[in-house]
Amino acid sequence: MIDSPADFETPILEMRDIVKSFPGVKALKGVSLELRSGEALGLIGENGAGKSTLIKALGGVHLPDSGDIRLAGREVSLRSPSISQSEGIAIIHQEFSLAPNLNSRENLFLGKEKTQYGFIDYRSEEEQARILFESLGMKIDLDRRCCDLTVAEQQTVEIARALASDARIIVMDEPTAALSQQEVDKLLAIIEDLKRKGIAIIYISHRLEEVLSLADRITVLRDGETVAEETNVSGVSKKQLIEWMVGRSLDEEFPKRNPTIGPVRLSVKGLSRGQAVQNANFDLRGGEVLGIAGLVGSGRTELARLLFGADKADTGSVTLDGEAVEFENPRYAIERGICLLTEDRKEQGLILVHSAVENFGLPNLKVFVRNVLLDQGKERTAFEAYVDSLKIKVSSVSQQVGNLSGGNQQKVVLAKWLQRNADILIFDEPTRGIDVGAKYEIYLLINQLVAAGKSVLLISSELSEVIGMSDRILVMREGRIQGEIENGQGTTQEAILSMALDT
Ligand SMILES: Nc1ncnc2c1ncn2[C@@H]1O[C@H](COP(=O)(O)OP(=O)(O)OP(=O)(O)O)[C@@H](O)[C@H]1O
Ligand SMILES: [Mg+2]
Known part of the structure; x- marks a missing residue:
């Protein structure tokens, strides 16, 4: 040849x-x-x-x-x-490396500022930043500090920064x-x-x-x-x-499940917060996986935060098992058996210099304390069960979390919340950065949770995942629930996308 x-x-x-x-x-x-x-x-x-x-x-x-x-x-x-x-060589690292207190424009040109006569040329930086973000299909407020941006926005800034370098x-x-x-x-x-x-x-x-x-x-x-x-x-x-x-x-990519849908647990009526969430109405039943699809910025995460008490709604009501609830902060939501696995690992409070097992135990101390002392053996045994079932790759349970690979950090977060044994689990991008094999294990776990009568709200940007796992799907667009799909054989990604885009 x-x-x-x-x-x-x-x-x-x-x-x-x-x-x-x-x-x-x-x-x-x-x-x-x-x-x-x-x-x-x-x-x-x-x-x-x-x-x-x-x-x-x-x-x-x-x-x-x-x-x-x-x-x-x-x-x-x-x-x-x-x-x-x-x-x-320009690298977009898996763990973002943006300077949190600088805005997106400053981050874009950090170390390679555009200057004219020795001064930073803000105009031309702004112009280029705008063009870059536009080409990536994202509107990003150039004056906002990066720590106040959503995960998707931060990711876009990271990408734009690599593109801006030669x-x-x-x-x-x-x-x-x-x-x-x-x-x-x-x-x-x-x-x-x-x-x-x-x-x-x-x-x-x-x-x-x-x-x-x-x-x-x-x-x-x-x-x-x-x-x-x-x-x-x-x-x-x-x-x-x-x-x-x-x-x-x-x-198979998604394990099969024979759902037995129970009574309504959570009922949401007219829930609104600014432009982010407008007049959300839906029920979540026991034994059900309710998927939420939508573009980045469509209000999925904001809706989850309202349910969890992380933000306060302007209007609307939520009832839990028929009783009106208004959570002042997440602590009350957790007490009532609601947990939220957020999309932001850093915000999850993984303490990177602590060991995996310590991070796992932290929110679960109540369970592991006996006579004022932490029962480390019990904590370790519980964590080892998750290391096993979720296939968390650690050299030992005492390995520093900061040294785990990205996907394995995510699994530690997941284990931490599963151990809380909540009734209503809100998962915001639970499989972000997780490999196919481990994803399957997480899907099996979700199936076990709902088989035990729990309810799962599954927010995901991967449409195949939403379709593969949900019993029903809500599609959000610009803060509103645009439609509801009874998930079945005929559900297609195109149908969801066209609802999310309103085409
Ligand atoms: N700084 C470090 N100290 C100790 N171990 C580390 C360090 N960085 C990575 N490791 C270990 O090296 C191995 C490879 O990790 P790496 O982050 O390269 O995986 P990856 O392929 O990127 O995984 P992922 O898909 O989860 O991102 C893992 O076992 C990880 O725990
Ligand atoms: Mg990696």
């Missing part, structure tokens, strides 16, 4: 035999990859497989123990993030975890455009359809090793990717 000229081209990036160990874990056991200009490489693997660690080696965050990195054939030592940036290589580590289909489509179009401009992309995602639709090549990691490299992406199925990732085949 005669190689095409492109095959002779020196890759813009080569990583060879990268090894990286942390105390107790060998995160990378000799991983190699190559990337050419104008090409998108999909990098996939289970939670804890080593994807982010590999990317951090490229970003100058971690120095590999051994192995080498070449840029256009030249060996480099990426000893710090600024060296990596100056080599033309990078030759852009790495996106879970860029769409908080985005809904519409924003994802915009990002995919932008990536196509970047490729045409000769920029090389590494794209990490647990949303395998996205990877299949944009990647020219796919590399699969498992336990710090490369288990597959696929160059013929159009010939590969999602099923095959899953098999490479988890080492076995997964026959």
Whole structure:
């Protein structure tokens, strides 16, 4: 076979035999990859497989123990993030790295401010920021501090920041975890455009359809090793990717459930708060999974916060088992058996320097305290059961939470709330950043919860998940519940989307 000229081209990036160990874990056991200009490489693997660690080696965050990195054939030592940036590498990290007290414009141009006669040129920065956000399909208030932005907005700022730099290589580590289909489509179009401009992309995602639709090549990691490299992406199925990732085949994506729907538990009438939630009316029954779909900013999270007492409604009423309730703050909601797993891990109060088991025990102290003393054995046993059922990858239960992979941090949050044994569980993007295998375990858990008569409100940006798991679906648009769908065989993503977009 005669190689095409492109095959002779020196890759813009080569990583060879990268090894990286942390105390107790060998995160990378000799991983190699190559990337050419104008090409998108999909990098996939289970939670804890080593994807982010590999990317951090490229970003100058971690120095590999051994192995080498070449840029256009030249060996480099990426000893710090600024060296990596100056080599033309831009990384959108999985855990956002925005300066919380700066606004989105300041974050975009941090360290590379546009100046004119020595002064910052706010006008031109604002202009460029507006164009970037618009191209990503998001309206973002340029004067708001980043800590006051929603997760999706922060994610958009991260993406825009990478685009604003003149990078030759852009790495996106879970860029769409908080985005809904519409924003994802915009990002995919932008990536196509970047490729045409000769920029090389590494794209990490647990949303395998996205990877299949944009990647020219796919590399699969498992336990710090490369288990597959696929160059013929159009010939590969999602099923095959899953098999490479988890080492076995997964026959169905969503476990079946035979719901026995009970009486109304929570009844919401005319609930409103500003523009965010307007006149919401619905019931939630025992044994039911009620899905909420909608675009980012459609009011799903705001609705959840109202039910949980995190925000106060302007008007409207909520009854729980027939009794009117008005929660002053989340503590009262929790006491009445309502819990909210928020989409924001940081806000969940994971204390990153504490161990996994301590984080798990924290909101559950009541359960684990005996005679004033914390029964650590009991706490540990309870946590170990979740480590097992949710397949949380920890070197030991005492491992620092901050050192867990992104998806495994999310699982600790989930375990923490499940242990509370609430009756009504509001899940806001529960599988964000979680791999396919572990997602299935979470779905099984949701099924167990409703089989035990509990109620689940499932907010998700992944339409397939909403359809796969819900008994009924509410579709929100611009603060209003636009429609309700009795979920059945015939429900399609298109039907939900058109309601969410009002087309
Ligand atoms: N700073 C650190 N200290 C100790 N262990 C770490 C550190 N960073 C990562 N690890 C460990 O290295 C392994 C690989 O983690 P990594 O974050 O690269 O996984 P990942 O593939 O990105 O997973 P996810 O899909 O959940 O984001 C995990 O076992 C993780 O706990
Ligand atoms: Mg990661």
